[in-house]
Amino acid sequence: MNFTLRQLQYFNAVAEQRNFGRAAQVCNVSQPALSVQIKALEETLGGSLFERQARDILLTPLGRDVLDYARQVLGAADRLDQFAKDHSGGHRSLSIGIIPTIAPYLLPGVLAGLRSSDVSLRVQIREARTDRLLAMLRAGEIDAGVVALPSGSNELFELPLFEDRFLLAGSHARLDGMDSDPDALRPVDLQTAQLMLLDDGHCLTDQALEVCGQDRSSGLINMGASSLATLSRLVAEGFGLTLMPELAAQSEAHAVPGLKLLRFTSPQPARTVGLVRRLSTGGEDWFDGLAEVIRRVGNDIVSATRT
Amino acid sequence: MNFTLRQLQYFNAVAEQRNFGRAAQVCNVSQPALSVQIKALEETLGGSLFERQARDILLTPLGRDVLDYARQVLGAADRLDQFAKDHSGGHRSLSIGIIPTIAPYLLPGVLAGLRSSDVSLRVQIREARTDRLLAMLRAGEIDAGVVALPSGSNELFELPLFEDRFLLAGSHARLDGMDSDPDALRPVDLQTAQLMLLDDGHCLTDQALEVCGQDRSSGLINMGASSLATLSRLVAEGFGLTLMPELAAQSEAHAVPGLKLLRFTSPQPARTVGLVRRLSTGGEDWFDGLAEVIRRVGNDIVSATRT
DNA sequence: GAAATTCATAACCCCTGATTATCACTAACC
DNA sequence: GGTTAGTGATAATCAGGGGTTATGAATTTC
Numbered sequence: 001m002n003f004t005l006r007q008l009q010y011f012n013a014v015a016e017q018r019n020f021g022r023a024a025q026v027c028n029v030s031q032p033a034l035s036v037q038i039k040a041l042e043e044t045l046g047g048s049l050f051e052r053q054a055r056d057i058l059l060t061p062l063g064r065d066v067l068d069y070a071r072q073v074l075g076a077a078d079r080l081d082q083f084a085k086d087h088s089g090g091h092r093s094l095s096i097g098i099i100p101t102i103a104p105y106l107l108p109g110v111l112a113g114l115r116s117s118d119v120s121l122r123v124q125i126r127e128a129r130t131d132r133l134l135a136m137l138r139a140g141e142i143d144a145g146v147v148a149l150p151s152g153s154n155e156l157f158e159l160p161l162f163e164d165r166f167l168l169a170g171s172h173a174r175l176d177g178m179d180s181d182p183d184a185l186r187p188v189d190l191q192t193a194q195l196m197l198l199d200d201g202h203c204l205t206d207q208a209l210e211v212c213g214q215d216r217s218s219g220l221i222n223m224g225a226s227s228l229a230t231l232s233r234l235v236a237e238g239f240g241l242t243l244m245p246e247l248a249a250q251s252e253a254h255a256v257p258g259l260k261l262l263r264f265t266s267p268q269p270a271r272t273v274g275l276v277r278r279l280s281t282g283g284e285d286w287f288d289g290l291a292e293v294i295r296r297v298g299n300d301i302v303s304a305t306r307t
Numbered sequence: 308m309n310f311t312l313r314q315l316q317y318f319n320a321v322a323e324q325r326n327f328g329r330a331a332q333v334c335n336v337s338q339p340a341l342s343v344q345i346k347a348l349e350e351t352l353g354g355s356l357f358e359r360q361a362r363d364i365l366l367t368p369l370g371r372d373v374l375d376y377a378r379q380v381l382g383a384a385d386r387l388d389q390f391a392k393d394h395s396g397g398h399r400s401l402s403i404g405i406i407p408t409i410a411p412y413l414l415p416g417v418l419a420g421l422r423s424s425d426v427s428l429r430v431q432i433r434e435a436r437t438d439r440l441l442a443m444l445r446a447g448e449i450d451a452g453v454v455a456l457p458s459g460s461n462e463l464f465e466l467p468l469f470e471d472r473f474l475l476a477g478s479h480a481r482l483d484g485m486d487s488d489p490d491a492l493r494p495v496d497l498q499t500a501q502l503m504l505l506d507d508g509h510c511l512t513d514q515a516l517e518v519c520g521q522d523r524s525s526g527l528i529n530m531g532a533s534s535l536a537t538l539s540r541l542v543a544e545g546f547g548l549t550l551m552p553e554l555a556a557q558s559e560a561h562a563v564p565g566l567k568l569l570r571f572t573s574p575q576p577a578r579t580v581g582l583v584r585r586l587s588t589g590g591e592d593w594f595d596g597l598a599e600v601i602r603r604v605g606n607d608i609v610s611a612t613r614t
Numbered sequence: 615g616a617a618a619t620t621c622a623t624a625a626c627c628c629c630t631g632a633t634t635a636t637c638a639c640t641a642a643c644c
Numbered sequence: 645g646g647t648t649a650g651t652g653a654t655a656a657t658c659a660g661g662g663g664t665t666a667t668g669a670a671t672t673t674c
Contacts, residue, residue, distance in 0.1 A: 001388045005312055006662085020621055033663050035621060045391045051447070052621070053587050054671040058447030061399040061593065069387035076383045080376035081308050084352045092368040140358070140365030280360050286368060313631085327652055340632050342652060359652070361640040 005077055007041045008070045010034045011049065015067050018057045092286050093122045097133035097145040101204045101228055102273060105247045106146070109297035117293060121286060130203050137278060144287060146294060148203050149274040156276045159291055162298040165270040166211065167305075168262040169244035169252075170235045175260040185262060187211045187243075187269050194240035196231055197223045204271070208243045211269040232256045245271065246302040273298055312384055314348045315377045317341045318356065322374050325364045399593050400429040404440035404452040408511045408535055409580060412554040413453070416604035424600060428593060436508050444585060451594060453601060455510050456581040463583045466598055469605040472577040473518065474612075475569040476551035476559075477542045482567040492569060494518045494550075494576050501547035503538055504530045511578070515550040518576040539563040552578065553609040580605055 013023035014034070024031040042049050049063035059067060098107065107125065114121055126133070126142055133145040134153055145151075149158050168175065168185065178185060190212045197205045200216075200223055209216055216223070222240060225231045231242045232252040236259040244252065244261060253259050275291045320330035321341070331338040349356050356370035366374060405414065414432065421428055433440070433449055440452040441460055452458075456465050475482065475492065485492060497519045504512045507523075507530055516523055523530070529547060532538045538549045539559040543566040551559065551568060560566050582598045 001312065001316075001384055003312075003384075003387070004661095005308060005310075009308070021619090029662090030664060031621075032623080032665085035623090036662080039622085046394065051585070051587050053585075054620070056447070057621095058585075058587075060588075060591070061401050061450055062394065065390065065394070065400050066387070069383070069390055072383040073380060073387055076376070076379040077308055077310075080310070080373070080380060083372065083376055087353065087369065087372070093372055094368050140363070143368055278358070278360075278365075280358050280365075281367075284367065328650085336631090337633060338652075339634085339654080342654090343631080346653085361651070364652090 002044050003041055005073070007037045008074055010037050011041055011070055012067065012074060014038060014050065014057060015059055015063070020057070093124065094144070094286060094290070095124045095126060095142040096290070097126045097128060097136055097142040097147075099130055099133065099145075099147050099203070100127055101198070101202060101245065102146055102148075102247060103127045104227075104229075105251050105301065106273075106294065106298060109301065110294055113293040113297050114290075117289070121290065123290075129201050131201070134276075137276065143281065144275055144277045144290065146273065146275055148207070148271040149276075151274075151276050153276075155279060157279050157281075158274050158276050159287075160272050160274045161291060161295040162273055162302060163270045164245045164247050164273050164298070164302055165268045166208070166243040166245055166264070167249055168241060168264065169232060169249075170241040170260060170262075171238045171258055172260050173238060174235075174241065175262055178262060185264050187264060188213045190214075190241065192220070194220050194222065196225060196234050196240040196242045197221060198225050198227070198231065199223050204243075204245070207269075207271055211243065228252060229255070232259050235259070243269070246305045247273070247298065249305045250301070309351045310348055312380070314344045315381055317344050318348055318377055319374065319381060321345060321357065321364060322366055322370070327364070400431065401451070401593060401597070402431045402433060402449040403597070404433045404435060404443055404449040404454075406437055406440065406452075406454050406510070407434055408505070408509060408552065409453055409455075409554060410434045411534075411536075412558050412608065413580075413601065413605060416608065417601055420600040420604050421597075424596070428597065430597075437510050438508070441583075444583065447585075450588065451582055451584045451597065453580065453582055455514070455578040456583075458581075458583050460583075462586060464586050464588075465581050465583050466594075467579050467581045468598060468602040469580055469609060470577045471552045471554050471580050471605070471609055472575045473515070473550040473552055473571070474556055475548060475571065476539060476556075477548040477567055477569075478545045478565055479567050480545060481542075481548060482569055485569060492571050494571060495520045497521075497548065499527070501527045501529065503532060503541050503547040503549045504528060505532050505534070505538065506530050511550075511552070514576075514578055518550065535559060536562070539566050542566070550576070553612045554580070554605065556612045557608070 010023065010027055013026045014020060017023040017026060020035055021031050024034040027034060038049070045062070045066060047062045048060050049066055051058040051060050111123070114123060126136065128136070130147050130151065133142065133147060134151060134156070136142045137145050137156065149160055151158055191214060195208065195212060195214065197208055205223060209221070214221060225234065228244065228248045229252065232244070233256055234240070235242050236256045249261055253261060275287070275294060277287060281287070317330065317334055320333045321327060324330040324333060327342055328338050331341040334341060345356070352369070352373060354369045355367050356373055358365040358367050410432070418430070421430060433443065435443070437454050437458065440449065440454060441458060441463070443449045444452050444463065456467055458465055498521060502515065502519065502521065504515055512530060516528070521528060532541065535551065535555045536559065539551070540563055541547070542549050543563045556568055560568060582594070582601060584594055588594070
């Protein structure tokens with residue numbers, strides 16, 4: 001590839017102007033400079049591109065063919081040029097990872113918030129569990145991740161966004177007698193209860209076990225559900241209890257008849273939802289913009305459960 | 308447009324290799340040269356394209372966007388490069404003009420000849436009368452023209468290709484008594500005959516008038532037909548006589564029942580078919596190759612009428 | 615024939631893009 | 645923790661690419 005974009009620009013200008021002098025003016029260079037570059041291009045391409053008359057310049061058949069190709073190159077280069085001029089307004093294509101116990105409840109609001117905000121981001125979403133997301137983040141496959149903190153990796157930058165408290169979820173039959181004294185409901189009181197949890201690998205499962213002071217080998221733990229929606233339906237039917245994050249609470253309560261939710265006494269068990277990125281991803285304005293949208297949407301959702 | 312193709316090549320190489328050193332090797336330059344160019348490109352585009360880690364290079368969201376555009380530019384440039392490497396085998400796109408009294412009869416053979424010869428030409432055909440073709444030739448809209456010589460322009464290069472003699476065409480009723488003595492049939496003998504001719508502007512019309520010694524204002528001249536095919540059918544039906552060039556003779560005789568053709572005595576009236584180009588179109592090998600194909604096809608057609 | 619137009623060529627020079635050498639930083643290894 | 649290896653950035657230097665002004669050569673116009 002022994003031609004330059006400048007040469008192709010000059011070539012196109014001569015083809016359009018049919019005059020070396022006028023083409024040089026259009027390109028803001030002297031006529032001899034342009035003449036030398038056209039000649040160099042002709043040598044590179046192995047033949048005359050122009051038929052030179054005293055008062056006119058005509059394309060040769062070869063020149064006509066080359067002009068088609070040259071215009072494709074220049075067109076593509078113009079599009080890059082235009083993108084560079086426009087990109088200060090955003091237009092980034094981001095890859096964002098998000099865990100399954102957050103994605104269904106947070107994403108609709110976040111995507112709507114991104115669309116209506118002045119943060120113009122083209123966001124591609126990858127949903128996976130925390131450990132997979134962290135691997136993708138390290139490999140540069142995604143640019144940031146929405147997870148429960150701490151992520152467990154000291155190589156990442158973590159920005160806490162909002163607190164997502166856990167509620168107790170079960171059937172009316174199981175929970176109706178437990179809400180007469182709300183100040184008495186604590187997670188450790190569930191040590192003898194049968195817990196329905198997500199299958200292993202979801203950090204929400206580890207959080208529930210820790211909060212309830214239970215061990216994964218206990219005969220009271222059932223870990224096999226693959227989503228909070230499934231858990232909601234199981235406990236609503238009377239198959240044990242589970243911990244339901246606020247983010248999911250209203251959505252699942254609306255979708256599952258018979259599901260009852262109780263709030264624990266203070267200090268309420270909770271997870272912190274945050275945005276993580278690589279430490280080397282510094283000084284990028286998209287991160288802060290995205291964080292702000294997620295924080296606002298998340299806080300709106302959890303606040304609605306506290307009224 | 309302040310970036311160069313070299314910069315885009317380097318950028319693409321780093322994106323693929325994820326390592327400045329290896330990318331520099333791929334591009335056959337030193338690592339610092341490549342580093343400086345990437346940095347310049349980043350300044351031109353207004354942001355970091357890469358996230359630099361100690362042992363890995365990751366694309367930033369901006370870098371990912373730019374890479375899409377850059378690959379379009381490089382792809383188009385590769386296609387031009389490839390064309391330049393391939394074009395020594397021909398692949399010219401030529402624009403050739405040809406007059407209507409030649410085109411229908413000569414073109415099928417010429418295009419077939421071009422396809423089977425080693426002269427690889429992409430030929431675009433423009434059919435128009437001589438004066439229009441000459442204007443297009445002067446303006447560079449076509450590269451050569453197939454016309455009857457002399458073209459009338461001393462600014463063009465004319466290459467005679469073959470002689471196309473005129474035959475007398477009419478109905479059997481009109482011509483059956485005229486072929487008893489073939490040595491007696493001369494064009495001037497048609498001075499009192501009614502001639503059917505093409506409408507004004509076709510040089511064949513002027514040639515016919517001159518050959519027959521008639522004047523366009525004579526009451527015996529009917530000029531209104533738009534093609535030789537039309538003329539053939541009119542005269543076959545008994546509406547006067549016309550001059551039919553050899554090129555068209557066999558084709559029209561096959562197509563038009565009742566059409567009779569007679570050959571004049573020597574010297575037979577004729578036109579010379581030739582190829583014209585601009586004098587400034589010098590040293591192009593396509594011209595000679597094209598001329599040879601046309602000459603061969605034309606001679607084959609007229610020779611077939613002389614057996 | 616003189617003047618105007620127009621592309622090509624020559625002399626000159628600045629800037630771009632390359633090289634080698636080295637620095638700064640991080641990660642891996644002992 | 646110290647040493648070594650890996651890797652991109654920076655500095656000094658230089659060749660040549662690409663630009664300028666001036667001029668030559670050819671054609672056209674008046």
